Amino acid sequence: EPEVTQTPSHQVTQMGQEVILRCVPISNHLYFYWYRQILGQKVEFLVSFYNNEISEKSEIFDDQFSVERPDGSNFTLKIRSTKLEDSAMYFCASSDRTINYGYTFGSGTRLTVV
Amino acid sequence: AQSVAQPEDQVNVAEGNPLTVKCTYSVSGNPYLFWYVQYPNRGLQFLLKYITGDNLVKGSYGFEAEFNKSQTSFHLKKPSALVSDSALYFCAVRDSNAGNMLTFGGGTRLMVKP
Numbered sequence: 001e002p003e004v005t006q007t008p009s010h011q012v013t014q015m016g017q018e019v020i021l022r023c024v025p026i027s028n029h030l031y032f033y034w035y036r037q038i039l040g041q042k043v044e045f046l047v048s049f050y051n052n053e054i055s056e057k058s059e060i061f062d063d064q065f066s067v068e069r070p071d072g073s074n075f076t077l078k079i080r081s082t083k084l085e086d087s088a089m090y091f092c093a094s095s096d097r098t099i100n101y102g103y104t105f106g107s108g109t110r111l112t113v114v
Numbered sequence: 115a116q117s118v119a120q121p122e123d124q125v126n127v128a129e130g131n132p133l134t135v136k137c138t139y140s141v142s143g144n145p146y147l148f149w150y151v152q153y154p155n156r157g158l159q160f161l162l163k164y165i166t167g168d169n170l171v172k173g174s175y176g177f178e179a180e181f182n183k184s185q186t187s188f189h190l191k192k193p194s195a196l197v198s199d200s201a202l203y204f205c206a207v208r209d210s211n212a213g214n215m216l217t218f219g220g221g222t223r224l225m226v227k228p
Contacts, residue, residue, distance in 0.1 A: 043218040107157035
């Protein structure tokens with residue numbers, strides 16, 4: 001069964017550093033998403049991406065965040081200057097053109113900002 | 115705006131007994147509803163979805179859910195719980211009148227005791 005792949009599985013970074021989280025969505029999917037889950041809390045939407053541009057974003061997705069699909073297979077989330085409160089599990093997801101196949105999530109990247 | 119409520123933080127059930135994890139939603143259009151399960155330190159695994167059609171939806175691992183439009187609910191059920199079902203369960207909704215993003219409930223921890 002096709003999978004969404006995320007790397008790394010765990011990243012530790014110093015406050016103020018830039019991090020890039022990487023995702024390889026399912027190859028024939030057209031919509032891509034980032035969600036985050038602060039430890040023990042709900043899963044929150046960050047951003048959706050379609051046709052090489054952001055289609056929706058939440059209030060969490062401020063100027064510190066950016067997304068990119070640099071080469072037609074990878075989908076990245078960049079945090080420019082990390083804060084302690086950015087520590088969370090970040091999930092990438094992708095979906096098909098139709099809703100019928102739902103959303104497939106990756107296994108997540110645990111980001112720890114120290 | 116779309117929203118999801120999972121009124122129980124935790125559900126305890128004895129192995130072999132039926133289980134129910136509750137979910138209610140609010141949308142302006144038609145709801146597309148999903149259940150995901152998360153095991154410790156793991157990603158979000160898809161269980162089942164309701165898009166259209168039969169109100170009773172059957173999914174993975176013997177789980178099922180019933181869409182009730184009048185009560186705006188989508189409760190997750192299983193006739194006979196297993197200890198291995200112990201995990202965190204998330205209900206999610208997408209509004210047909212909104213974009214593609216999923217909104218998650220706060221999650222319900224299911225504890226199945228031998």
